[in-house]
Amino acid sequence: MEKVFLTTIRGASMTLNDLRQSIKGRVVLRGDECFDDARRAWNRAVDQPVLAVVEVYDAEDVATLVTYARQERLTVTAQQSGHRPSGDVEGVILLRTERLNDVAVNPDTRTARVGAGAMWDQVLMAGSPHELAGLAGSSSVVSVLGSALGGGAGWFGRKYGFAANSVRAFDAVDADGLPIRVTADSDPDLFWAMRGGGGDFAMVTAMEFDLLPMPALYGGRMLWAVDQAPRVLDAYREITANAPDELSAWFTLLHLPDSPPLVTVAATFLGGPAEARSLLRPLDDIDGVIADSRCVIPVGELGGICAESVDPGPELWRTELLTGLDDRAAQLLLAKPIDPLTSVQIRHLGGALAVDPPGGGAVPALAAPYMLAMLGTPRDLAATAAVRAKMNEITDTLGDYLTGTKPYTSLAPGEDVSLTFPESTLVRLRALKRSLDPHNVFRGKFPILR
Ligand SMILES: Cc1cc2nc3c(=O)[nH]c(=O)nc-3n(C[C@H](O)[C@H](O)[C@H](O)COP(=O)(O)OP(=O)(O)OC[C@H]3O[C@@H](n4cnc5c(N)ncnc54)[C@H](O)[C@@H]3O)c2cc1C
Incomplete structure (x- = not known):
């Protein structure tokens, strides 16, 4: 079903307006009355001069958008709602993940599976009856995925480390628009990069991560x-x-x-x-x-x-x-x-x-x-x-x-990843980015490559 759908849009060059026919969610373009509302970040101090906003409905929408962007040589950046945005989004398509907000806690395996748009309070509330928690930070309304992709140093970091290192798997879409499941076994390099290296390597639709026993807090x-x-x-x-x-x-x-x-x-x-x-x-x-x-x-x-x-x-x-x-x-x-x-x-x-x-x-x-x-x-x-x-x-x-x-x-607008990563890590991340996404279909909020 997915392949047929992708073939259809691969057949001919499409405009952003045509994309409305293929996306189940909402496509908002410059000139649309709601464009300024749709492109705004939660943090109102940061402007987001994007080309278009696509509020995806499901993982298939993500694949459709990425395929389109790849074909039209456009760049996509993802955001739940933008608590700490960089503003470095001029001319890119903003993929909004708010609707991908499913959260499922499995008390037997002590894991959670969350959609790309889930927020920490959803995970904490779902884990609470089982005395299980993820490695959340101080705010319950930031995105679980966004914090894990960037590292995530939260309340329990001194005991259990970064949220990124609690991840077991990502379901994502690669730069060709194809669905992938990224684990330590399936693709160790990509799995390494996505745990702290930001959103430059794949468009994530869901993530699975460890929960920790929290009998007394x-x-x-x-x-x-x-x-x-x-x-x-x-x-x-x-x-x-x-x-x-x-x-x-x-x-x-x-x-x-x-x-x-x-x-x-x-x-x-x-x-x-x-x-x-x-x-x-x-x-x-x-x-x-x-x-x-x-x-x-x-x-x-x-x-x-x-x-x-x-x-x-x-x-x-x-x-x-x-x-x-x-x-x-x-x-x-x-x-x-x-x-x-x-x-x-x-x-x-x-x-x-x-x-x-x-x-x-x-x-x-x-x-x-x-x-x-x-x-x-x-x-x-x-x-x-x-x-x-x-x-x-x-x-x-x-x-x-x-x-x-x-x-x-914690990076702020105007800062860049050289403040975060040691040189050897940057070299490895950049090599991976060049090989996996040579056309820059994806842009993390602080891009690995300039
Ligand atoms: C009040 C407050 C408290 C905070 N407390 C902490 C804290 O205690 N510890 C801590 O570590 N951080 C903390 N942060 C920072 C927070 O972790 C970052 O803002 C982080 O980026 C996630 O938040 P977000 O909702 O802005 O994410 P988003 O904007 O949704 O995502 C962040 C980035 O991740 C990438 N991304 C998001 N979704 C996808 C996707 N589907 N596919 C690929 N890439 C994607 C994009 O590059 C995106 O720009 C805090 C922020 C605020 C505002």
Whole structure:
């Protein structure tokens, strides 16, 4: 059935408009009234000047679109909804995967199978009754596939590593429009590249990955007024200096609009409440706690710990890896208010994130012990400039402590993959890209080849 369908569209050159007849989903072209809505990313700060938007209905639509693009020498980039888009999409077809959002959890094999457009909250909710979880990050509304293709350093990364390395199989469409199933056995090179090397190698329709047993999960967040930041940061450094891999703790300076500036520590612990409280005890000595949500939580509530926005809006972000967080770095970090930024977060890395596991994917281990993540939510151009200036000021101040490298999933518009991958990995990824997709039918959000 699929072959007949593909032969039909291979027969003659088609226009983008003709594609509407072959695609079961929606094809939106420049000039269509809904074009600007359809091409918008969830993150409203990033423009997406694409040629067309194709909202696929199923895997067959994906194959049809790729075949068309190959034939017409066009390029396709995929996106669930674009939480951290690059904007590097001029003239390409944007394939939207939102409708490919099936999620199935198999408690016997401890695996999940998700469509390319599934979000983390779907997996967490489906796994929760079975006390199983995937390697989700802080936001429950980012795409499972998008984070795995780029690496994915989440709450349980210190214990279990990157989401990319939990993948068992991808169902995808290759650059000729043909369906493929990519596993360690079927195609070790491609399987390696797709686990952390981004969306440059195949168009994925579904993914299967390991779930982890989560019989006990403790987590939550404590908040204080920002004048307690020095004490909180000291406590945070003490906690993370000795933390077991089961504990993940993130320190945040937070200044939401119409709210006083705050300091928070969010944490998860893979174990019981008594041990968690004991590991986090230095925080209990700090007066003036405004809120403390720490308790035993079901896995399905993981995405709520940091209370990140789930609604589309303009966000600017910049991420850096830190070589350490000694007294001087702590003083520099707290030297000035974070205005006009919304948040400045320090995440504790290490553990399994610092190790390249045997048989792992292209995602590079993170040797840095901490990550600095800055976020601004500017509403106009003047505010945008002020946010950028503040991010530059902070990174200049912390200059000695920056590694100069960043995870793929944290890259921002204008940055590129040379910040993520060691040279030997880039050489291997680029050779593979040239051999598998010589006509550049696919473009990842931060392309491997320029
Ligand atoms: C609030 C927030 C919190 C975050 N927290 C974390 C965190 O804790 N840890 C972490 O590692 N990251 C985190 N991220 C970053 C996140 O992992 C990246 O944005 C990631 O790219 C997935 O998110 P997305 O929904 O933007 O993905 P998408 O835009 O859907 O996908 C990302 C990229 O993957 C590729 N891709 C997507 N679908 C396909 C497909 N079907 N076939 C081929 N390629 C495809 C494309 O190149 C695409 O541009 C966070 C982001 C936000 C906004």
